[in-house]
Amino acid sequence: MSRQQRKPPVRRAWLGAWAGALAATATPIGAQDPDPDIRGTLRIDVTGSHIRRTESESALPLQIITREEMINGGIQTAQELLERVSANQSFGNFNPAQGIGSIVHGYTAASLRGLGSERTLVLLNGRRLAPYALSGGDAVDLSGIPLSAIERVEILKDGASAIYGTDAIGGVINFILRKDFKGFEIYGDYYVTEHPGGNSNRANATLGYGSLDNDRYNVFLSVDYFSQQSLAARQRDFSRTAYVPSLGRDSTSLAPIPANILQSDGFGEVWGFSGIRNPTIPFPGGPMPNSCLSPYSFPAVDPATPWCVFDAASVIDTIPDSEKFNAIGRFTWQATSSDQVFVEGTYYHGRFVQRIAPTPLFSPFEFGDYTLLPSSPFYPAAYVASLPNGDPTQRLEILYRLLELGPRVDQTVADQWTALVGMQGTRIGWDYQWSANWVRNQQKSTYVSGYIDGTRLAPLIHSGVVNVFGFNTPDIVQQLRETQVFGPANDNRASNYGADFRMSRDVLALPSGPLAVAAGLEARRESLEQLRSELTASGNVLGTGGEMPSIPTVHRTVWAAFAEANIPVLRNLEADLAVRFDHYSDFGSTTNPKVSLRWQPAKNVLLRGAYGTGFRAPTLSELFQPLGAGIAGGSDPIRCPVTGSEFDCNALFHAIDGGNPALQPERSTQFTAGIVLEPAAGFSASLDYYDVEIRNLVQLVDETTIFDNYAALGSSLIVRGPPDAEFPDLPGPIELLKRIRWNLGTLKTSGIDVDVRYRAPTIPIGQFTLSIDGTYVLDYELRGVNSAPFPAGAGQRGPFTGAISRWRHYAAIDWTHGPWAATLANNFQLGYGEPCILDDEGNSLDASGCLTRHVGAYSVWDVQLRYNGFTNTTLTLGVRNLLDTSPPLTNQTYAFQVGFDPTYADPRGRTFYAAIGYAFK
Numbered sequence: 001m002s003r004q005q006r007k008p009p010v011r012r013a014w015l016g017a018w019a020g021a022l023a024a025t026a027t028p029i030g031a032q033d034p035d036p037d038i039r040g041t042l043r044i045d046v047t048g049s050h051i052r053r054t055e056s057e058s059a060l061p062l063q064i065i066t067r068e069e070m071i072n073g074g075i076q077t078a079q080e081l082l083e084r085v086s087a088n089q090s091f092g093n094f095n096p097a098q099g100i101g102s103i104v105h106g107y108t109a110a111s112l113r114g115l116g117s118e119r120t121l122v123l124l125n126g127r128r129l130a131p132y133a134l135s136g137g138d139a140v141d142l143s144g145i146p147l148s149a150i151e152r153v154e155i156l157k158d159g160a161s162a163i164y165g166t167d168a169i170g171g172v173i174n175f176i177l178r179k180d181f182k183g184f185e186i187y188g189d190y191y192v193t194e195h196p197g198g199n200s201n202r203a204n205a206t207l208g209y210g211s212l213d214n215d216r217y218n219v220f221l222s223v224d225y226f227s228q229q230s231l232a233a234r235q236r237d238f239s240r241t242a243y244v245p246s247l248g249r250d251s252t253s254l255a256p257i258p259a260n261i262l263q264s265d266g267f268g269e270v271w272g273f274s275g276i277r278n279p280t281i282p283f284p285g286g287p288m289p290n291s292c293l294s295p296y297s298f299p300a301v302d303p304a305t306p307w308c309v310f311d312a313a314s315v316i317d318t319i320p321d322s323e324k325f326n327a328i329g330r331f332t333w334q335a336t337s338s339d340q341v342f343v344e345g346t347y348y349h350g351r352f353v354q355r356i357a358p359t360p361l362f363s364p365f366e367f368g369d370y371t372l373l374p375s376s377p378f379y380p381a382a383y384v385a386s387l388p389n390g391d392p393t394q395r396l397e398i399l400y401r402l403l404e405l406g407p408r409v410d411q412t413v414a415d416q417w418t419a420l421v422g423m424q425g426t427r428i429g430w431d432y433q434w435s436a437n438w439v440r441n442q443q444k445s446t447y448v449s450g451y452i453d454g455t456r457l458a459p460l461i462h463s464g465v466v467n468v469f470g471f472n473t474p475d476i477v478q479q480l481r482e483t484q485v486f487g488p489a490n491d492n493r494a495s496n497y498g499a500d501f502r503m504s505r506d507v508l509a510l511p512s513g514p515l516a517v518a519a520g521l522e523a524r525r526e527s528l529e530q531l532r533s534e535l536t537a538s539g540n541v542l543g544t545g546g547e548m549p550s551i552p553t554v555h556r557t558v559w560a561a562f563a564e565a566n567i568p569v570l571r572n573l574e575a576d577l578a579v580r581f582d583h584y585s586d587f588g589s590t591t592n593p594k595v596s597l598r599w600q601p602a603k604n605v606l607l608r609g610a611y612g613t614g615f616r617a618p619t620l621s622e623l624f625q626p627l628g629a630g631i632a633g634g635s636d637p638i639r640c641p642v643t644g645s646e647f648d649c650n651a652l653f654h655a656i657d658g659g660n661p662a663l664q665p666e667r668s669t670q671f672t673a674g675i676v677l678e679p680a681a682g683f684s685a686s687l688d689y690y691d692v693e694i695r696n697l698v699q700l701v702d703e704t705t706i707f708d709n710y711a712a713l714g715s716s717l718i719v720r721g722p723p724d725a726e727f728p729d730l731p732g733p734i735e736l737l738k739r740i741r742w743n744l745g746t747l748k749t750s751g752i753d754v755d756v757r758y759r760a761p762t763i764p765i766g767q768f769t770l771s772i773d774g775t776y777v778l779d780y781e782l783r784g785v786n787s788a789p790f791p792a793g794a795g796q797r798g799p800f801t802g803a804i805s806r807w808r809h810y811a812a813i814d815w816t817h818g819p820w821a822a823t824l825a826n827n828f829q830l831g832y833g834e835p836c837i838l839d840d841e842g843n844s845l846d847a848s849g850c851l852t853r854h855v856g857a858y859s860v861w862d863v864q865l866r867y868n869g870f871t872n873t874t875l876t877l878g879v880r881n882l883l884d885t886s887p888p889l890t891n892q893t894y895a896f897q898v899g900f901d902p903t904y905a906d907p908r909g910r911t912f913y914a915a916i917g918y919a920f921k
Contacts, residue, residue, distance in 0.1 A: 051518045059596035059608045061688040063155040076202050078142040079108035084810045086775035089114030090903040091802035101896030104135045106352030108142040112170035114804045121168035130441040133494035144348040144416040146326040148204035148224035151178045158672045160614030162578040162594035167616040169668045181208035181220040183921030191913040198231035198908040216334040223327045230321035242313035242898045247891040248837040248845020252309035255360035256297035258469035259400035260307045278307040279380035312357035313898040321353040339425030350414040355407045359452045359543040361400040367539045371395035376464030400468045408450035414443045430505045438497040445489040452542040456483040491531045498524030513568035527555035528620040549626035557585040572600045590615040606676040614668035622741045625659035632703040632737045637710045655737040668694045682759035691750040701742045708787040745785035751777040766817030774809030797834040802903045805829040819869030831857040856888035858905045876915040884910035
């Protein structure tokens with residue numbers, strides 16, 4: 001199809017000012033282009049279709065964020081950009097703060113509709129990227145997106161695209177790169193927090209040369225550098241401690257200094273606390289005074305618990321220290337008047353340094369023997385003898401913190417490469433494009449300090465020279481340092497390579513307009529490899545969670561065929577029909593349709609709707625992650641009510657974690673319906689309803705889900721020993737829990753997207769633009785399962801999960817007057833309910849005695865002032881979180897941080913920034 005069409009002129013979409021920030025652009029439904037030089041209508045590619053069409057409101061809800069809006073909004077990274085998109089829920093996404101304490105620190109991901117990053121398809125120029133290998137290849141790392149080279153971002157809020165892939169159940173985020181840039185741009189900014197920690201800066205430059213029209217070629221290069229200073233949890237009042245008595249929250253650790261001891265090595269005694277003591281705390285008959293080593297260790301609050309605890313949250317980072325570098329180069333050659341050849345490559349390099357609490361030693365649960373021998377000069381023989389049934393000849397299990405070695409520090413280096421070559425143009429009336437691409441994502445993690453090789457520590461503990469009840473001499477500290485692990489921890493790679501071809505054209509002139517069709521083929525090969533160092537795989541690195549076996553190279557092949565037809569049923573009614581056929585080498589074939597309607601009954605009124613189905617095959621990690629050993633806590637739902645034993649109730653059990661080759665694909669249905677209005681010049685509004693249902697949901701089943709759904713899962717995921725003589729009619733005690741991926745339940749969510757904006761006429765003091773983009777979640781419901789690692793519903797958080805905010809919006813007021821411009825913006829999330837923390841008898845530990853509590857709304861105001869009165873130069877000053885709003889208090893337990901939710905709120909507080917940009921074209 002030619003670029004110019006013999007149709008009445010239609011003006012280009014009003015991309016509007018998102019008030020200098022960002023928003024879903026409201027495209028006028030239909031109006032005449034005021035430019036008299038335009039002949040016909042420009043046809044472009046729009047996310048959601050392979051048929052080139054006019055840049056007007058489509059039948060699908062599409063949010064467009066321009067490059068200018070990103071700059072005016074003070075956006076430094078792609079993750080920050082998507083945190084201001086109302087359709088992107090905090091549950092299921094991933095940010096640097098959330099990654100603390102995990103092996104994927106530095107990784108960032110989006111979660112449209114709160115359906116998880118694995119169900120959100122992220123594209124670069126309409127093509128897939130390789131998933132983040134270290135996370136298991138579930139989703140694309142947003143850090144690898146070269147933001148300085150982005151022309152715009154298109155967010156398709158209607159999921160399960162028959163065009164790009166039916167695994168896009170939550171939706172599609174398409175980052176569109178510049179394609180024909182000529183000139184020079186340079187930009188830099190610096191962000192300083194009012195409170196210590198968390199500063200950042202960014203610099204980028206773009207150079208382009210050559211004109212496709214005059215020189216028949218264009219080449220450009222863009223580089224982007226970003227640096228983030230770490231933020232320690234102790235640098236903010238709301239995150240400085242793991243003990244929050246107002247919430248009944250005590251997440252302190254039982255591995256302190258001085259060490260706690262156990263009279264015996266029973267699993268149940270550790271969890272039930274009956275065997276734990278600390279010889280430095282007064283106890284009937286105990287000879288030693290209280291000497292829990294503050295400020296990190298202190299006596300447990302309950303006087304009935306004679307032990308010390310360690311405040312691990314006070315010595316972790318909230319945001320890791322990081323550096324990111326992105327580069328992209330593109331060459332375009334106008335081979336003929338109707339054909340272009342393009343070559344493109346990108347490179348991303350990231351470095352992330354994580355600091356978490358010093359290594360804990362839980363001797364009953366480690367691989368190997370770390371008991372304190374009676375021969376040690378530090379053995380508390382008199383204290384042990386004073387205990388009921390105490391035996392000073394008995395070895396002692398110890399719960400100990402190696403504080404003198406400092407925090408555990410590890411570094412992850414991420415690299416990503418993409419290469420693309422292709423050709424596009426028009427031949428015999430058909431628009432065509434073909435390309436071949438290769439993408440590789442790699443992360444290498446290394447131990448920097450603080451991690452301990454258990455095989456070296458055990459003999460040192462047995463030698464008796466280490467004082468686990470106090471600080472050691474410099475010589476002994478040096479011997480402890482020699483047990484540290486340095487060097488490689490893991491090496492992970494994920495890659496995609498493949499090719500695609502598509503074509504489109506008008507094939508038939510109908511009375512109501514041309515019938516347009518598109519068709520294409522795609523093929524790709526996905527691979528994943530996760531290699532652990534020998535020590536990491538064996539579980540002998542203390543404080544890393546046990547065994548982490550390697551994943552040898554696994555792969556799958558996928559090929560697809562798709563077709564699309566745009567049918568003008570009437571002059572004001574068009575239907576778009578699409579179908580996609582996918583064949584997976586490991587899951588067979590699937591066919592999924594998509595139908596959408598666009599009806600414009602009046603000039604300023606548009607009605608639209610769409611229906612489609614989806615199919616998501618389990619990721620390679622979900623299938624093949626090897627099983628590793630771990631620990632799970634809870635109560636046996638069958639034995640505990642009868643035995644009341646500490647081995648069955650509130651006990652610790654051996655567990656294994658990993659993938660499941662028996663998983664089956666998820667299937668989904670999606671429906672959207674909406675209305676777009678433009679009642680007056682400069683004013684537009686849209687309202688879109690969405691409904692998504694996912695069946696055969698793949699989820700990581702935790703111990704709570706297993707116990708709550710015992711009838712359905714108990715026989716498959718619980719391994720028991722033989723019945724015991726005392727309770728012969730009961731099944732035997734639990735020996736093992738299988739916390740693996742499982743197809744379980746149905747997830748359904750629905751809601752309404754709202755977009756309203758008004759661009760006022762210019763007045764003597766300037767021009768104002770008002771805008772708001774919001775999402776209201778009607779329901780979010782997991783069916784067919786009593787408990788799971790998903791939110792409990794819309795406006796709720798589950799016991800061990802993130803929340804779904806009922807209402808989110810981004811609103812802005814933008815002002816321009818001559819060379820001056822300013823923006824006042826508000827990013828808002830409505831509060832949510834969460835379960836209160838209960839004791840073993842079901843009583844609330846919260847000061848209010850609640851069973852559920854409300855987490856407050858999070859509302860952040862940003863302000864920015866810009867001046868472009870100097871030639872080719874723009875100066876910017878701004879403040880993020882103008883009112884210095886702290887994150888709302890929450891008792892969440894799924895992140896390392898305590899007191900706030902890192903998926904819900906930014907811990908940095910009020911931040912001042914300055915930026916300068918120079919552009920010559």
